[in-house]
Amino acid sequence: xxxxxxxxxxxxxxxxxxxxxxxxxxxxxxxxxxxxxxxxxxxxxxxxxxxxxxxxxxxxxxxxxxxxxxxxxxxxxxxxxxxxxxxxxxxxxxxxxxxxxxxxxxxxxxxxxxxxxxxxxxxxxxxxxxxxxxxxxxxxxxxxxx
Numbered sequence: 001x002x003x004x005x006x007x008x009x010x011x012x013x014x015x016x017x018x019x020x021x022x023x024x025x026x027x028x029x030x031x032x033x034x035x036x037x038x039x040x041x042x043x044x045x046x047x048x049x050x051x052x053x054x055x056x057x058x059x060x061x062x063x064x065x066x067x068x069x070x071x072x073x074x075x076x077x078x079x080x081x082x083x084x085x086x087x088x089x090x091x092x093x094x095x096x097x098x099x100x101x102x103x104x105x106x107x108x109x110x111x112x113x114x115x116x117x118x119x120x121x122x123x124x125x126x127x128x129x130x131x132x133x134x135x136x137x138x139x140x141x142x143x144x145x146x
Contacts, residue, residue: 002056065091
């Protein structure tokens with residue numbers, strides 16, 4: 001497993017990981033965005049505003065994290081690569097850079113919630129989803145170093 005910072009050239013692979021993991025965990029939201037919309041979002045928002053790191057196995061991107069001051073915007077690992085330490089390594093990279101991190105995840109994404117809670121994130125706010133594009137109830141988590 002190799003961890004390295006991603007470049008814009010890695011954008012298509014990151015968008016693919018995002019879509020595969022998102023659709024696997026949240027099938028009721030599958031197809032909400034087209035592949036072209038995903039690539040636009042990654043080019044214009046994620047890679048433009050965040051530090052993006054990826055985990056590679058056998059030369060293939062299997063997971064990535066996008067973070068900025070105080071926030072984790074994205075953390076996705078391919079379904080077949082989950083529970084093997086990739087998410088923890090990616091999260092460690094963000095924690096090493098920032099002492100205070102927040103993130104949103106959907107309330108129904110039980111696996112993501114367990115992942116963050118077992119790593120010290122605490123739920124701070126629950127919403128009805130009216131403020132997010134998916135209109136899906138979500139939860140705000142926060143982690144603070146030591």
